Amino acid sequence: MPFTDFTVWKSLASIVDIVLVWYVIYKLINVIKGTKAVQLLKGILVILLVRVVSDFFGLQTLSWMMDQVITYGFLAIIIIFQPELRRALEQLGRGRFFSRSNNPDDDDQEKALEAIIKATDYMAKRRIGALISIERETGMSDYIETGIPLNSSLSSELLINIFIPNTPLHDGAVIIQKNSVAAAACYLPLSESPFISKELGTRHRAALGISEVTDSVTVVVSEETGNISLTKNGELHRDLKLDELKELLTSELLVHNKPKQASSARWNWRGKNNG
Structure with a gap:
């Protein structure tokens, strides 16, 4: 009996050990998910x-x-993954590392989508320049840190107020992360593509630049013409109508509208492909 008890106890300990290791690995994957560390892995x-x-x-x-x-x-991993390791340690210190993480529900996403469309419509009609970048799978923490952190609930009124000319936050990009405004006045990398039209300004180059290094979706409102543009995967789609913009964002950003193979984040639409 003592030997049998020892064997049972050892088996239970092995199972617990495996479960704990699996759980820690799972949480670590959640920490680096949506960051550039995934590509490095x-x-x-x-x-x-x-x-x-x-x-x-x-x-x-x-x-x-x-x-x-x-x-x-x-040693190289410690240096390369320094931002992710720091974030993991911060979450551990706050007690969030072992907490359950839930995806935003459809209602929150629909509200966020409506806020973006409403704000874009308002600013386009009044020729208020705007640059709104929406984070997807690739994390944008590096670019969020270049701006002014807000961590605010997303609303059309907030977006409009940020981009009103001659206000402290209007110059730069707003980055939306998990249906909230993470930061404003952010600096985005400018595209160096020689194929960009000379008539396009810094906002469009920044929108193209961020689309070349991340999988984000970025909405641009021209200050000169009020035209609405969108960038994704290094492509610039210009002169979009409001209903076109709504259809595209809805098909891509709403969870219940995504197909099962949506991890590839492919778009199927009839928009304009102007560069």
Whole structure:
């Protein structure tokens, strides 16, 4: 009996150990999800795969190089993932690391969508320049930190008030994160594409630039013409009507309208493809 009890206890301990490790890994994945660290993790997996393949085929030089990368990779990971590690430690200190994370429901997303469309319509009619970037899978924390943090509930009135000319926050971009206004007056990277029309200004170049490095969706209102544009995946869609903008944002941003394979975030629409 004592031996049997010991065996049962050891088996239970192993199960608990596995469950705890799985849970910690799951929470770590949630922490880095939606950040650039995901792409870096893919790169690490590629390095490990190359190491296994080179060892299998007896490629000694390549195998040695991969060994060096893996040996000194731990220090590199600490440096590269510093923002994500800091965020994880902050969440751990606040007691949020082990809390359940729920996706925003459709009602919140619909309200956020209506607020963006209403504000865009108001500013377009009055030729108030605006730049609104909506975070998706790729995190935009680096760009949020360049602006003034707001962490405010999203409303059309707030968006309009931010972009009123000659106010402290009007110059720059508003970044929307999880259906809330994360920050205003943010700096976005400017696109260096030689194919951009000369008539387009800094707002459009910034909208294109952020779409080239993230999967965000960015809405632009021209201060000169009041025209509405949208950027995604390095593409600029100009002179959109309000109903076109609403249809596109609805099909992409509302959860219940996304197809099951929506992880690829493909758009199917009849908008204009002007660059």
